[in-house]
Amino acid sequence: MLALARHARSGALVLVRAPLLCRKDFSRTGNTRMQQRLQRLWRSKDEQWQFFRQWLRHPLSTAAISPSGPHLARSMVAEIQIGARRVIELGAGTGAMTRAILAQGIEPDDLLALELNPDLCRYLEGAFPQVKVICADARELAKALDACGYAQGGLADAVVSSLGLLSMPRTLQHDILKASFDCLNPGGRFIQFTYGPTCPVPRDVLDALDLHVLRGRTVLRNVPPATVFVFSRNRSRAIVPRSIR
Numbered sequence: 001m002l003a004l005a006r007h008a009r010s011g012a013l014v015l016v017r018a019p020l021l022c023r024k025d026f027s028r029t030g031n032t033r034m035q036q037r038l039q040r041l042w043r044s045k046d047e048q049w050q051f052f053r054q055w056l057r058h059p060l061s062t063a064a065i066s067p068s069g070p071h072l073a074r075s076m077v078a079e080i081q082i083g084a085r086r087v088i089e090l091g092a093g094t095g096a097m098t099r100a101i102l103a104q105g106i107e108p109d110d111l112l113a114l115e116l117n118p119d120l121c122r123y124l125e126g127a128f129p130q131v132k133v134i135c136a137d138a139r140e141l142a143k144a145l146d147a148c149g150y151a152q153g154g155l156a157d158a159v160v161s162s163l164g165l166l167s168m169p170r171t172l173q174h175d176i177l178k179a180s181f182d183c184l185n186p187g188g189r190f191i192q193f194t195y196g197p198t199c200p201v202p203r204d205v206l207d208a209l210d211l212h213v214l215r216g217r218t219v220l221r222n223v224p225p226a227t228v229f230v231f232s233r234n235r236s237r238a239i240v241p242r243s244i245r
């Protein structure tokens with residue numbers, strides 16, 4: 001291997017043949033402290049850093065380089081219906097929404113946080129020991145709820161999703177929405193944010209599942225700015241009261 005070195009007498013930089021640099025060589029060149037700092041940072045439990053690290057490893061599924069900010073988290077949980085008790089979170093990441101859902105008054109026992117990435121699941125278990133954290137794919141929601149016993153408590157009132165729906169193929173969007181509405185009670189809501197200005201789910205997917213969507217707040221104080229959308233089932237004609245037919 002070739003390396004740059006300073007010539008002893010002239011002081012000029014010259015190319016020399018050198019053995020591969022190993023940890024010991026770094027220590028001789030005084031780089032150990034820098035290496036130790038980098039290793040400490042890599043192992044750090046800091047939320048922003050953990051998130052960024054997972055984005056480096058899985059950019060597509062992580063879908064963002066930093067966790068959602070508190071303004072976006074508050075706008076999401078503001079859409080949970082008054083009186084809602086049981087909430088499922090999809091794509092919990094490092095817990096930005098989990099924290100806001102608990103702050104909204106949902107009991108830890110009634111919250112289930114689902115996350116695909118096992119490293120993030122371990123992080124969540126450490127940060128929220130009182131919340132049920134499940135490491136699974138959102139498409140397999142029903143199976144996951146059965147396996148952990150959450151399903152035995154009945155259907156959920158709301159799903160709070162931070163999944164990157166916008167970058168998912170339609171079939172995957174369809175499967176995740178279907179799995180979610182199968183676990184929601186008839187008046188249940190699926191609450192989602194997206195970084196684009198429009199609804200991340202195309203009309204044909206909504207029609208296939210008989211859903212409608214309402215636009216919530218746009219949160220500029222988030223990096224990047226995001227908009228909240230709330231999905232609900234279309235009311236069946238069979239249950240529309242006579243008075244409003």
Ligand SMILES: C[S@@+](CC[C@H](N)C(=O)[O-])C[C@H]1O[C@@H](n2cnc3c(N)ncnc32)[C@H](O)[C@@H]1O
Pocket residue numbers: 061062063064066067068090091092093094095096097114115116117120136137138139162163164
């Ligand atoms: C944009 S991040 C949101 C994280 C966090 N809720 C927040 O708002 O800061 C999306 C998260 O969804 C997870 N995820 C992606 N696809 C998933 C899937 N199919 N099932 C469950 N979680 C998934 C990713 O691992 C990532 O943690």
